[in-house]
């Protein structure tokens with residue numbers, strides 16, 4: 001991705017806006033996104049897929065801010081959702097439900113009902129029991145349910161074990177052998193419409209080959225179904241394209257697209273891809289302020305006002321984000337950990353890094369934080385979640401106000417009645 005975050009004469013910018021001016025206006029911690037970076041990446045993927053009949057369904061979980069969803073909808077994206085909450089976001093922005101796929105191993109009856117009422121393209125079904133429930137709810141609501149089966153292709157992909165999903169040991173999808181029996185069962189139902197096959201083999205995958213193997217596996221299964229007279233329209237390859245956090249080689253969209261073109265040429269299938277991280281990850285940073293520089297006998301710590309409640313990825317996956325001073329100051333570099341204010345040893349944003357001189361009051365930017373940043377944020381330690389700002393050229397606009405402690409307290413207390421069961 002072209003970098004829309006850059007250092008010019010010792011000062012960091014998002015597009016044409018100095019990050020320091022955003023911190024001044026909106027405070028810290030704040031997520032800052034570049035509109036041009038998000039749109040540029042969407043168009044790059046679109047361009048690579050030219051000549052393939054494909055629908056790009058942005059995976060809402062990566063970053064579900066309404067303004068960003070609207071931006072991608074206007075650019076022509078469909079969406080991949082995993083909850084009724086994400087569906088409500090799409091309804092709020094007026095997204096076309098016929099371009100929405102619903103993934104996830106634990107869809108509830110209420111969520112299935114909401115998606116049937118909305119008229120989504122298809123449920124990516126993950127078990128025999130879920131298929132039974134979708135059929136029952138379709139009957140109850142007198143609706144036809146579009147379905148595809150998420151198969152677990154048992155493909156190994158080099159990534160963190162917590163974000164690998166395509167092996168037989170994982171909870172996701174059904175084995176290809178079971179899929180055949182389920183399709184036969186679904187084909188016999190007047191309430192279910194077989195639309196496709198789906199898979200999602202993991203996240204932050206940097207090599208093309210695992211995707212190529214997963215597609216080949218789906219084509220093989222689709223061929224067997226076809227031989228039985230069961231025709232499908234869609235092959236959903238999921239998301240998972242890796243991005244550059246530090247020194248990774250960027251994912252080669254052109255190589256993936258060349259394989260897809262070769263294998264899908266002349267076929268009837270429409271391809272769906274579900275990228276999340278690849279569209280928004282490099283397009284965002286988390287802006288934080290240094291509170292203290294603390295020196296223990298063994299180590300130096302830069303204590304900042306953002307922690308694992310704002311950006312969980314380092315604590316959860318040991319992920320590596322670059323940390324840069326927003327304004328460079330004179331002085332020697334030091335080895336240090338960048339840590340948050342939370343009472344957990346895992347509350348770090350970077351460990352054992354060579355960092356330029358920093359002092360209390362300085363600003364830092366944690367780079368490549370646009371995906372699974374805000375969307376994984378929590379209120380741990382009763383911390384209000386950060387603000388979000390979208391930059392377009394010379395303009396920075398707030399797209400989510402900072403939470404307040406009052407927001408947190410509003411859902412609690414002696415006067416709150418129990419929720420009726422749903």
Ligand SMILES: Cc1ncc(COP(=O)(O)O)c(C=O)c1O
Pocket residue numbers: 059062080103104200202203204238239240241274275276277278371
């Ligand atoms: C079913 C499904 N599709 C798409 C994605 C998006 O993955 P990524 O952000 O790595 O592209 C995920 C992520 O967990 C997923 O579970």
